[in-house]
Amino acid sequence: MHALIHLSQSTPGIFLTWGVFGIQLGNLIVIVSMFVVFGLALVVPFPRGAREGRESRESREDMK
Amino acid sequence: MTDSQLPQPTLEPEPEDVDHSWSGRLRRWVLKVLPPEKLLPTSQPSYVATWIYMFGMGAIASLVFVIGSGAVLSLNGPMWWHLSPLGHFFNSLHLWSVEFFFFFMVIHLWAKFWMAAWRGNRALTWITGVVSFAVSIVAGFTGYLLQTNFDSQWIAYQAKDALNASGIGAWFNVANFGQMFMWHILLLPIAVLVIVALHVLLVRGHGVVPPLDAAESDSQLRETTPTEATSREA
Numbered sequence: 001m002h003a004l005i006h007l008s009q010s011t012p013g014i015f016l017t018w019g020v021f022g023i024q025l026g027n028l029i030v031i032v033s034m035f036v037v038f039g040l041a042l043v044v045p046f047p048r049g050a051r052e053g054r055e056s057r058e059s060r061e062d063m064k
Numbered sequence: 065m066t067d068s069q070l071p072q073p074t075l076e077p078e079p080e081d082v083d084h085s086w087s088g089r090l091r092r093w094v095l096k097v098l099p100p101e102k103l104l105p106t107s108q109p110s111y112v113a114t115w116i117y118m119f120g121m122g123a124i125a126s127l128v129f130v131i132g133s134g135a136v137l138s139l140n141g142p143m144w145w146h147l148s149p150l151g152h153f154f155n156s157l158h159l160w161s162v163e164f165f166f167f168f169m170v171i172h173l174w175a176k177f178w179m180a181a182w183r184g185n186r187a188l189t190w191i192t193g194v195v196s197f198a199v200s201i202v203a204g205f206t207g208y209l210l211q212t213n214f215d216s217q218w219i220a221y222q223a224k225d226a227l228n229a230s231g232i233g234a235w236f237n238v239a240n241f242g243q244m245f246m247w248h249i250l251l252l253p254i255a256v257l258v259i260v261a262l263h264v265l266l267v268r269g270h271g272v273v274p275p276l277d278a279a280e281s282d283s284q285l286r287e288t289t290p291t292e293a294t295s296r297e298a
Contacts, residue, residue, distance in 0.1 A: 038174055
């Protein structure tokens with residue numbers, strides 16, 4: 001555990017550079033993840049709640 | 065005696081019965097702008113049932129963990145995590161809940177920007193969101209200064225130049241551990257909590273903003289935006 005603590009304090013991180021642009025890998029992963037989660041939130045269907053499911057079942061039964 | 069002859073109860077109080085004390089006036093104002101059905105609604109419009117509307121609540125859930133883990137860390141002080149596995153666990157919990165707080169808050173910001181969430185008299189809701197984001201960045205920054213390692217020393221001595229250049233460094237001294245500690249555990253958490261609470265109350269008061277293509281379903285937007293029919297008449 002103390003070795004892990006020591007490692008967490010001494011590792012400088014991995015830096016990626018393209019010309020004048022540079023970013024730490026951890027920061028890049030977080031930013032890319034935010035874009036991915038934002039995109040998924042727009043397209044992934046939302047689970048239907050118990051109340052909504054009950055109401056839609058009742059409305060279907062009323063129509064019969 | 066018929067029903068019409070019975071004394072009818074009146075909902076409006078008589079003028080002489082109106083309480084003019086500050087607490088009475090405040091109670092009437094609160095009940096007017098934030099009645100119980102708006103403060104604690106039992107249902108939301110159907111358009112809220114999408115994942116993109118969940119990130120504000122995600123940020124608030126993360127904030128609960130930030131405050132809780134920070135309270136545990138404050139019991140044993142900023143050096144605890146160097147010496148104890150339990151302290152290291154709570155320090156990591158504090159760090160990762162902050163990561164998730166910003167993660168959810170940024171996606172919430174993107175979502176609300178692209179649906180122009182300031183529509184329908186919701187400008188103050190948008191502004192309090194922006195202010196809470198800015199104050200949270202300062203809170204996060206002061207947290208990085210409290211790691212009590214070379215990383216925090218490096219951040220402090222890099223940041224002092226920028227703060228001194230702006231003039232604020234004369235009294236907001238990032239090299240003063242005690243001052244930054246008090247900002248981080250007292251002033252900034254209070255500021256974040258107050259602004260987030262105001263933000264949530266404004267969302268409750270004005271209602272959740274609808275998507276752009278469902279604007280006609282919102283009563284506040286109908287009041288402030290000329291509809292197609294009225295613009296045609298004009």
